[in-house]
Each structure stands twice: as structure tokens, then as C-alpha cells.
Amino acid sequence: MIRSHRPQSVVIAGAGVAGLSAALALSRSGIRVTIVERDAVAELSWTRAGVPHFSQPHILLPRGRQALLRRFPDVYAALLRMGALEIDPARKLLGECRPGDEELLALAVRRPLLESALRAAVLAEPEIRVISGQKITGLAGRAGSVPRIEGLRTAAGDMIGGDLVVDALGRTSPVPAWIEALGGRPPQVESFPCGFVYYSRHFRLRPDVDLPDGPWLFGPRGKIGPMTFLMFYGDNRTFAISFCVPTGVRDLRVIRHEAAFMAACRAVPVLREAADPRSAEPISPVMPLGSLQNTFRHYQQDGGPCALGTLPIGDAICHTDPSFSLGLSFALDHAGKLADAITGNPGDGLAQARAYFAAIEPEARERFLMIRNIYAARERKRQGEPLDFTKRSSCYPLFASMGLDAAALMDAEIFRVAVRRFGLLDRLSVFDNDIRLQDRVEELLKDGMEQSPAAA
Numbered sequence: 001m002i003r004s005h006r007p008q009s010v011v012i013a014g015a016g017v018a019g020l021s022a023a024l025a026l027s028r029s030g031i032r033v034t035i036v037e038r039d040a041v042a043e044l045s046w047t048r049a050g051v052p053h054f055s056q057p058h059i060l061l062p063r064g065r066q067a068l069l070r071r072f073p074d075v076y077a078a079l080l081r082m083g084a085l086e087i088d089p090a091r092k093l094l095g096e097c098r099p100g101d102e103e104l105l106a107l108a109v110r111r112p113l114l115e116s117a118l119r120a121a122v123l124a125e126p127e128i129r130v131i132s133g134q135k136i137t138g139l140a141g142r143a144g145s146v147p148r149i150e151g152l153r154t155a156a157g158d159m160i161g162g163d164l165v166v167d168a169l170g171r172t173s174p175v176p177a178w179i180e181a182l183g184g185r186p187p188q189v190e191s192f193p194c195g196f197v198y199y200s201r202h203f204r205l206r207p208d209v210d211l212p213d214g215p216w217l218f219g220p221r222g223k224i225g226p227m228t229f230l231m232f233y234g235d236n237r238t239f240a241i242s243f244c245v246p247t248g249v250r251d252l253r254v255i256r257h258e259a260a261f262m263a264a265c266r267a268v269p270v271l272r273e274a275a276d277p278r279s280a281e282p283i284s285p286v287m288p289l290g291s292l293q294n295t296f297r298h299y300q301q302d303g304g305p306c307a308l309g310t311l312p313i314g315d316a317i318c319h320t321d322p323s324f325s326l327g328l329s330f331a332l333d334h335a336g337k338l339a340d341a342i343t344g345n346p347g348d349g350l351a352q353a354r355a356y357f358a359a360i361e362p363e364a365r366e367r368f369l370m371i372r373n374i375y376a377a378r379e380r381k382r383q384g385e386p387l388d389f390t391k392r393s394s395c396y397p398l399f400a401s402m403g404l405d406a407a408a409l410m411d412a413e414i415f416r417v418a419v420r421r422f423g424l425l426d427r428l429s430v431f432d433n434d435i436r437l438q439d440r441v442e443e444l445l446k447d448g449m450e451q452s453p454a455a456a
């Protein structure tokens with residue numbers, strides 16, 4: 001247990017969205033921060049070796065937008081100045097808006113732009129020490145069955161010490177293996193594949209052309225044969241289209257070629273209109289990304305952390321299917337809750353760890369399990385089981401995703417609950433425990449919808 005009255009010093013491993021926002025939240029709470037990153041931490045870069053999905057389309061869900069707005073209003077304002085776009089689904093509400101609806105907004109912003117606004121804020125904080133261009137190669141500390149971490153080792157042979165090491169190394173973080181190398185029991189890892197390859201392309205609208213609008217919450221999505229398509233609004237009159245191609249359907253990987261990608265766009269009316277050369281010009285090649293997993297790492301075992309002096313945030317603790325778009329919001333949320341746990345338990349590392357995990361784990365866990373249940377239901381459907389997403393008794397995971405999504409635009413109350421659930425504003429229990437609202441969803445869907453326009 002650490003007990004001291006000097007300001008705590010924290011070393012953050014990784015300057016992605018989680019690491020940058022943790023650096024800001026901690027530094028602004030009076031904590032001494034050093035952040036170590038393998039890539040350059042310049043103000044804006046459009047490519048990154050350390051983050052393979054850097055250029056893939058991203059949306060910041062309402063929860064992440066709220067976290068940014070409340071914790072870092074200066075960064076939020078900078079993003080709007082840089083061209084980020086507020087997406088207001090409440091425009092589609094049936095009936096009058098009411099207080100609280102302002103929380104329903106999402107933010108359309110390409111990931112490099114979001115990161116560059118966070119980087120600029122970090123670089124402007126005099127108390128944050130930024131070490132960039134340094135690959136971290138391991139943890140330093142006292143070995144044991146529960147190792148005590150005291151710092152990081154870098155490829156240059158340096159040891160960078162601190163009272164706490166924050167693991168913000170993303171979805172492939174090697175920290176579990178580094179804990180094991182110090183004699184500890186590595187976190188138990190639960191993981192299952194997403195089962196698709198993501199192919200995306202960015203576009204910019206031509207002058208006088210508007211983004212498409214229609215019956216969806218945050219953007220168009222749906223099915224085309226075995227593929228799922230998604231469209232993301234972006235900053236500065238950009239948008240992106242992604243196709244999720246099931247890993248088993250190898251022929252469809254032809255979509256990596258621009259001609260095939262554009263042909264797939266032409267097969268879906270809303271994409272055909274948006275990607276028409278008279279409406280928009282492509283501003284990126286087709287970008288594939290595979291080997292995607294849903295992963296949850298249990299850093300607490302038998303009631304205690306598996307190592308002292310280190311805490312994971314963002315993707316390092318849990319990452320999920322990108323089509324659910326949860327990662328940025330969780331990263332921003334974890335950063336704030338880490339700062340709260342540290343400042344709320346000054347000098348007591350164990351209490352900080354307990355407070356932090358209690359604040360973030362249940363929610364990350366329930367979303368991970370929700371996705372696992374949706375995957376299991378989809379698999380049963382693929383195997384030919386006649387599951388009906390319009391009836392909760394037939395298949396609750398599909399009912400609470402596809403069914404709720406399909407009913408959202410038919411009723412204002414359901415709309416709010418759906419945006420709050422998919423936008424990560426509410427815990428799952430809000431809809432899961434509301435039998436009256438579930439009855440209402442069933443009623444609205446009972447006329448028989450063959451297929452949801454926007455399967456979650």
C-alpha cells in the first residue's frame with residue numbers, strides 16, 4: 001500500500017485516446033504525469049504505426065460526447081472549431097423534445113482529428129511530461145505472486161518510474177505477459193473473434209450536397225447478402241462507408257479492390273446515392289482490417305488486483321466488435337474515473353484500484369456479455385433456428401438489439417430509451433427491466449417486420 005503526502009506520480013503507457021485523456025484528467029487533478037508512446041506525438045497525423053485501426057471510421061457515441069464535454073470542454077470546443085459535427089438524433093423524435101434530450105447527441109469526427117485535439121491539449125499542459133518515439137518493452141518492479149509494479153522499461157534501456165503505471169497500450173497490450181514475467185498470475189482473458197473483416201473508405205461531399213438523412217439513429221446500416229454495411233458521418237463534410245465481410249466468405253474479399261467496393265455501394269440505395277461521383281469524391285483507398293476480437297481481461301482475481309501499482313484503461317481492459325462503437329466512449333469514461341479513484345483515495349494504491357474497478361468493470365462487463373449473447377443468437381439463427389427478433393420470448397438478445405432499434409422511430413419514449421441504450425448513456429437494466437416498454441415494442445413490431453433496417 002502506498003501512503004505518502006507528496007503528489008502521486010503516474011506513468012501512462014500509450015498515447016491513444018485512453019492514454020491521452022487519462023493524462024489530461026490526471027494532470028488537471030494535480031497528479032504528476034509522464035506519458036510514454038512509441039509513435040511521434042505531433043499535433044496531427046493521419047497515419048499511425050501503433051494503432052492499425054487509426055484511419056478506420058469512428059463515431060463518438062452520446063456517452064463519449066458527454067464525457068468529453070463535461071471533462072474537457074476546451075477539447076470539445078476545439079473539435080467543433082476543427083470541423084467535428086454534432087449529430088442530433090432528437091430531430092427524429094416523434095413529438096416535443098424535453099430536458100435531457102440534449103444528451104442524445106453523438107459526435108461525428110474522424111479518429112485522427114479527435115486524437116489531435118487531445119494531443120494539443122496534452123502538449124499544452126506544462127505538468128505533463130511527454131516521451132514519444134520510445135517503445136515500451138516491459139514492466140519494472142518487485143517480482144512475486146502479486147508483483148509490485150514500479151515503472152516501465154523502454155527499448156532504449158531506460159526505466160521510467162512512478163507510483164502507478166497505467167496500461168493504455170490498447171487491444172493488444174502485452175501487460176498480461178509482463179505481469180507473468182514478474183512471477184504474477186496474468187489476468188484471465190476471455191476472447192472470441194468478431195468473425196469478419198472490416199473494409200472502409202472515406203469520402204468528401206461535393207459542394208451543395210447534403211449528408212443523407214433517413215430512418216436511422218446515428219447513421220445508415222443494414223445487410224447486403226452475408227455482409228453488413230455501415231455508414232459513418234465525419235467531420236468537415238466527410239463520411240465513410242464500411243462493409244463487414246464474414247471471414248468464411250473468402251470470395252467477398254474482392255471488395256478490397258476499389259471497383260468492387262464501389263459496386264457494393266451501388267447495390268444499396270442509400271450508399272449508391274451517397275457515393276455517387278456527382279455527390280462525393282473518395283478521399284482514401286479501401287482500407288481492410290481483420291483479426292478483430294471481443295476481449296475482456298480480468299485484472300482482479302480472488303478479490304484483489306493481479307498486480308499492484310498498475311491499472312488498465314480503454315481497450316487494454318475490454319474491447320468489442322467495432323460496429324457497436326463503444327471503445328472511444330469507454331476510453332474517455334475510464335480516464336475520468338481513474339482520476340476520480342486516485343484523487344478520492346490519496347496515497348492508497350489498493351483503495352484506488354478497488355474504487356477504479358468498481359466504477360468501470362460492471363459496465364464494461366455487461367456490454368461484453370451483451371455482445372456475446374447477440375453473437376450466440378446470430379449463430380443459432382445461422383444454424384436455422386427460427387428466432388424472431390420481434391418477440392422477447394423468442395430471443396431476448398435480438399429483441400433488445402434489432403427489435404428495439406426497429407421500433408425506435410415509431411414511438412418517442414422508445415426512441416429515447418433506444419438512443420440511451422445504444423449510445424451507452426444507460427445501463428442495460430433500464431430497458432431489460434422495463435416490461436411495460438418491452439410490451440410496447442412488441443406491439444409496434446407485431447404487424448410483422450421481415451427484417452430490421454438497422455440490425456445492431
Ligand SMILES: Cc1cc2nc3c(=O)[nH]c(=O)nc-3n(C[C@H](O)[C@H](O)[C@H](O)COP(=O)(O)OP(=O)(O)OC[C@H]3O[C@@H](n4cnc5c(N)ncnc54)[C@H](O)[C@@H]3O)c2cc1C
Binds near residue numbers: 313325
Ligand atoms: C475497425 C475499428 C473501428 C472502430 N470504430 C469505433 C467507433 O466507431 N467508435 C468507438 O467509440 N470506437 C471504435 N473503435 C474502438 C476504438 O478505436 C478503441 O476503443 C480505441 O482505439 C481505444 O483506445 P486506446 O487508447 O485504449 O487504445 P489504442 O488506440 O490502441 O492506443 C494504444 C496506444 O499505445 C501505443 N502503444 C502500443 N504498444 C506500445 C509500446 N510497446 N510502446 C509504446 N507505445 C505503445 C500505441 O501506439 C497507441 O498510441 C473501433 C475499433 C476498430 C478496430
